[in-house]
Amino acid sequence: MTKEPVYVGIDLGGTTFTIGLVRPDGQLVASANFETAIERGHEDIIDRMAQETVRVWERHGYSRDDILEVGVGSPGPLDLKTGTVITTPNLKWVNVPLRDMMSERLKLPVTIDNDAVSATFGEFWVGAGKPYNDVVGITLGTGVGGGIILGGRILHGAQDIAGHVGHMIIQLDGRQCGCGNLGCLETYASATGIVASTVEALKTGRPSLLHSVTPLTSKRVWEAAVKGDSLALEIFDRTGYYLAAGINSVLNVINPEAVILMGAVANAGDILMNPVKQYLKKMSFPRVYEETRILRGTLGDQAGVIGAAGFAKFR
Ligand SMILES: [Zn+2]
Incomplete structure (x- = not known):
């Protein structure tokens, strides 16, 4: 019996990669997680x-003939014309022809795109962004990434760098970023940035539950905030302020219908979302603030694989 054909979406990260089988309507059939071991x-x-x-599709009763296309979301920057990962600190790769290497091995058409673009496309296709045509996604994890979808299509830009919202400079002469600049959004609004802000605040000697916490992670800061720790709450307020500054620039430059926040830091929920909205209300044009939806992703960790299958389908 032949099965309904599926797309393969792969979400490649520095710690793990996830392989998903995705139906043409965007529903995830199966997924599996593996260590990247960089x-x-x-x-x-x-x-x-x-x-x-191959093992994942075989395990679920598919053969190569049942696979439509393969999409891989990879850390970048990428050169999409040649299908190459130019350089990525996460994987320590330089000029790796990822698209063709995967295509040769799988004997299937392969499309690659940036990992944060994948997650954004997943949310746009079947998640929080489904009702909208113009969407900006922001991934808040170890770093901050992003993707831009305009008129239902991914905006890549001339050098495939469009959507890298994490490297918007929001604090001149601010913290050192991995990209070489000072004061990028990523250095404040990522999990790493939250820890850095907390370390700075603890040095002032103010009382906090967090003085005794090792190792300090953004999740532990969030837990302290949930318990009402005033220093931890202030960290999330400050993080929300920086994030609002970044989102406000996105609204002024792109004017999307919706901004979707994804990734582990977005799981902080209202403790982060409330300050984001409160500061954004002060910063942005009132009409824009009222009309723009600031949403959290609904697909969780699966946004990347679904989105990778999606951009393979719609490329
Ligand atoms: Zn940067």
Whole structure:
């Protein structure tokens, strides 16, 4: 019996990669998670991604003939014309022809795009962004990434760099960013940024539950905030302020219908979302603030694989 064909979406990260089988309507059929093990190098990682992809579809009763296309969301920057990962600190890759290497191994058409673009596209296709045509997604994890969808299509820009909202400078001469600049949004609104803000605040000697917490993580700061720790609450207020500054620039430049916040830091919920909305209300044009939806993603960790399958389908 032949099965309804599916797309393969792969979400490649520095710690794990996830492989998903996705129906043409965007529903996830199955997914599986694997260690990336970056120390083994790009050839080994790409070999394993291809082998595991075949195993995943076989385990669920599919054959190569049932697979429509493959999409891979990868850390970047990428060169989409050549399908190359130009450089990525997360994976320590330089000029890796990811698209063609995957395509040779799987004997299937492969499309690649940026990982945050994947997550944004997933939310746009079947998640929080489904009702909208113009959407900006912001991923708040170890770093801050983003994707822009205008008129239902991904905006890549001339050098495929569009959507890198994490490297908007929001504090001149601010914190050192991995990109070489000072004061990027990523250094304040990521999980790493939250920890840095907390370390700075604790040094002032103010009382906080967090003085005794090791290792300090953004989740522990969030837990303290939930318990009413005033220092932790202030950290989320400040993080919301920086994030609002970044979102306000996005609204002024792109004017999307919706901004979707995704990733582990977005799981902080109202403790982060309330200050974001409160500061954004002060910063942005009233008509824009009233009309723009500031949403949290609804697909969780699966946004990346669904989105990778989606951009493979709609490329
Ligand atoms: Zn930067």
